[in-house]
Amino acid sequence: MKKHSIVIAGGGSTFTPGIVLMLLDNLDRLPIRQIKFYDNDEARQDIVADACEVIIKEKAPEINVVKTIDPKTAFTDVDFVMAHIRVGKYKMREMDEKIPLKYGVVGQETCGPGGMSYGMRSIGGVLELVDYMEKYSPDAWMLNYSNPAAIVAEATRKLRPNAKILNICDMPISIENLMAKILGLKSRKEMQVRYYGLNHFGWWTSITDQAGNDLMPVLKAHVKDNGYAVDFTDAGQHVDKSWQDTFKKVKDVYALAPDTLPNTYLKYYFYPQDEVEKTDPDYTRANQVMDGREKHVFTECKRIAENQSTEGSTLEIDEHASYIVDLARAIAYNTGERMLLIVENNGAISNFEPTAMVEVPCIVGKNGPEPLTQGEIPRFQKGLMEQQVAVEKLVVEAYAEGSYQKLWQALTLSRTVPNARVAKELLDELLEANKDFWPTLK
Template sequence: MSKELKPQSIVIAGGGSTFTPEIILMLLDNAETLPIRTLKLYDNDPERQKIVADAVEIILSERAPHIEYLATTDPKEAFTDIDFVMAHIRVGKYAMREQDEKIPLKYGVIGQETCGPGGIAYGMRSIGGVLELVDYMERYSPDAWMLNYSNPAAIVAEATRKLRPNSKILNICDMPIGLESRMAKVLGLESRKEMDVRYYGLNHFGWWTDIHDKNGNDLMPKLKEYISKHGFSLEGLGKDPKENDPSWMDTYRKAKDVYQLDPYTLPNTYLKYYFFPDEAAEHSDPNFTRANEVMAGREKRVFGECMRITEMKTAKDTKLEVGAHASYIVDLARAIAYNSHERMLLIVPNNGSIVNFDPTAMVEIPCIVGSNGPEPLTQGEIPRFQKGLMEQQVAVEKLVVEAWVEKSYQKLWQAFATSKIIPNAKVAKDILDNMIEANKDFWPELH
């Protein structure tokens, strides 16, 4: 099959990420349907990237020696002659994520990577980094597409809509994909691809409204019955691996309480932070947050394995895993490269897809994807409950981007005060002032 398909040139921006090895393994696993001629890693942290890059070089030499490979910190080298940028950068790395999580907790507010004050702080750091990647791509490979899954996707998507409106960038998130994979297990299906879904919302802020199998059978009743009892935890089936992080297990279980608010739909798990923010804060350890979990677990595990591969000079017995969720990125690249018209959830300008909602909002909805990009599918009118929640949250996202552009303290305070997660304007100001100090190397200077 690969002989019929034009091989692609890909740069992974954020080459030093702990997710890079699993994305590369996933790309190699899908080489028949997305053949690759060149693979590059790009990062602005050469030491961190080298840990991953040296191991990747060995993996490629053993599994795909025909692929031309380069790891670089030079934007011109990285972005010249490419078809796709796969971007997953983390400006400020885990050290700043730790601040995002711990500063709000001092004020009794949940600190979370993409929601509430933590998400806003991270968004203020991410905007400039993602725009820089877009500009490199347009300068050196103007026909390329950027598939961006850098968080917080909602704020980044609003920034690119507003500041790079004509750029070929698609903002995506694998969180709904992970949940759909769990749904497939509940239903006894082999794959989430056996389901056709309808979904609407903002990133990390959405609802499934309809799920059918390929024969037209309605799968929602069985899913609702299960989720009302177990949430998205698979413990009810005895299938949740013991090594799952405790914070994720809590999140999966909590979906049963979120579901009760609207039993006509199935909720994204992140909604727990908006409906039960005080509970989420109470259950957090202010000395050991999710960032510490990742640094002590995933980062140590992945980097340790990369260094072992480099030392042993072979990856034949590697414990590195293929990123199953990341297969979504392959599906998206293939749809664009080969015009396959795949149906996918993407974050796109609303433009009437949700009839009774802001046309400029960046909404997460199903789209048909081909070589010209996404064609959003109309979702019709949405109920007042979801509409009210989404309007409040989209206001936060737009205020953050306006604050970044205008360097406006006032607008950023308004964004914090508008967030459903923060209890009042004084707490919003206290957290903001603390975060300005912590982010002085990353945020624009506000006035």
Template sequence: MKQKFSVVIAGGGSTYTPEIILMLLDNLDKLPLRCIKLYDNDEDRQNKLAKACEIIVKEKDPDIEFVATTDPQTAYTDVDFCLAHIRVGQLPMREMDEKISLKHGVVGQETCGPGGIAYGMRSIAGVLENIDYMEKYSPNCWMLNYSNPAAIVAEATRRLRPNSRVINICDMPIGLENSYAQILGFKDRKEMDIRYFGLNHFGWYTSIKDKDGNELLPKLIEHQLKYGNCPENEAEGNYTDDSWMETARKVKDLVRLDPTTTPNSYLQYYLYGDDMVAHSDPNYTRANQVMDGREKRVFGECARIAEVGTAKDTTLEIGIHASFIVDLATALAFNTHERMLLIVENNGAIENFPDDAMVEIPCIVGKDSYEPLSIGKIPTFQKGLMEQQVAVEKLVVDAWIEHSYLKLWQALTLSKTVPSANVAKALLDDLIEANKGYWPELK
């Protein structure tokens, strides 16, 4: 009989929590569970989801213990995996990040540019706090950390908790690979063997092969030059709203810059920042869309489930993007040697790139460990972009550790999304004012 595991979802009040639970429950054959816990420091927000999540768990498997708590000792005692997706400052602070950036004519996005830097300065303390709770109460637990902005958080954990059992991951490549599978005619992204290198939200696919070893990247690029990441018939795409559809279309322009690779679509914010700003509404940003759309929809459905007492006929769906969490936990628990994209210290995997950079590359995951695959040397164009972005991420962590105004000004100045040191300083001063109580006091 397989061992059964206990998991805690840190950031239990996230609207993604119900679909992560649905994904876990749909994969009990792969990863058997004895306990699911929700942990959040915002009790009111977590309570909007907790009763519905408890009903979902009990209807699927009444033997699984369910706990929702704001007490770290209760949350982290006797757990095998922590699934961490915390958002310090929640969506109202994301809205501030986006709108302050756009006010200065700069990309307003939650993980890229000034918004990502501001969010990173908020996130570091929260992630470290959860690592410390985990190590205090369950020292053998693994934290699968997908708290954004993942690149800055990964650099902080590398430097400040170097021996912790933390694996930094991101779900964005899963969404991209689902699109590629649809374009190339596969039923499942796992029918493809991929090669990829880069940083989080900042990378390139260099090979996509079928299981017979046939290289399909040229076919994909030919399609992308015409349609981006959309299918030929856009109505057949799996995009949840117009902004994701626009992102899929924009890949056409990204591929033209290097038609030998296929890019992570987040590169649009760095390479076509002027287009992104021109198509953004400074008064109604992505944060507003999420608050008015996804947040109301998920909280409303959870309230309905709690009221009627059953999750039968629920509109909540399994989060396909969450499948990588189950795959990673299963690989660590049962030595499956799953090949996955992880954010790890480079240590020579990319030959012509700094060893201490946190890069996103394929790794083989087995019992209690992972092994990065060798990438070799990367081209000048990608290397130059990555070196600039890694420097930004390192300066942000420097600024957080040293409480340094200068280092954060340098980080903003160096970001490819910011046009000058003057704009960077004006941005910084506005962001400091907005983030009082969240950032260390800079000097």
């Protein structure tokens, strides 16, 4: 079995140690000869990558480790680029969340104005990685889980149409893990799902066991009263108070289309005022993450690097990220794994725009994903998705054309923004906050 060379783009990310631990835990499924760390922030990467080097030395000393800020060194001789970059870091995420809240609008990193602001920063960063990969390792695949995935996926479709990039999201995985727990199954892999939508904007239409028995009635009965809430004492990473609230809120989202099961993020579009009301405008999710996960990961990484040992470490394997190994294996070994991916619609949803980037089950092999046809979708979901796709396409057009007008239109069209005047005021303030990151808009 071939041993692979991987570059983690976003080597200074707080998620990197969990992903490295997950890769090391799956070496029997995906053998690795080399792991490279690449970031454009050397100081931040040093903290994380130095600790990861100790982890790798202890668990798999035969793996070669490279840490670099040089694109040629990073992207030469790699089979997979695993990308999770955050252009502007958590400081800019804080702006994405707090600026909309000043206008009574949802402050969230992937939905509404915050998502558009983040998207305008992310597009250039992800395209840069694609270009490095194509220059130095043209046969490699990029597994991209940089947010906001919907806008990034539309940008790569439009601006790098031939790139070998797969855009993926772990939120459906997290939800399916909760569904498996509700059903008393050992793993979400015991379920066969049908799903359609956009990233952070979709619905499960069928869930069966491997024998084809319908599991939806049991799930719906639970969701109707509890959302996706379960006993969270051992449910994994997405379980702090804000996530627990999110999972409970699903019951209200479910009530709108009770023949399907919804993605959690739909709450931001259906009940935006509820989200604004319960959010502290001075201490948002970005602050929680900076004071929580970021502080914890950086403290642990420094300790591991200083001691040159992981003894007593509280860093955890990112179990959710095992889907990245499934995806890499599907491409490397042509496994035909069935996975939810963000792909060009092209008829997968028959009554929907062909060029829309939709999230549907795909069969994945060495040539990439083959989407499974989901047929026609109902008017309610179709109307919502058409509006949201228009938002995403306008953001990418605004980026590509440097168009202030199109970004104003995108903000006005979002279900989270009340009117065009608020959209313009928001845009002007976001533009000022992002002047070091966005292209010039005219």
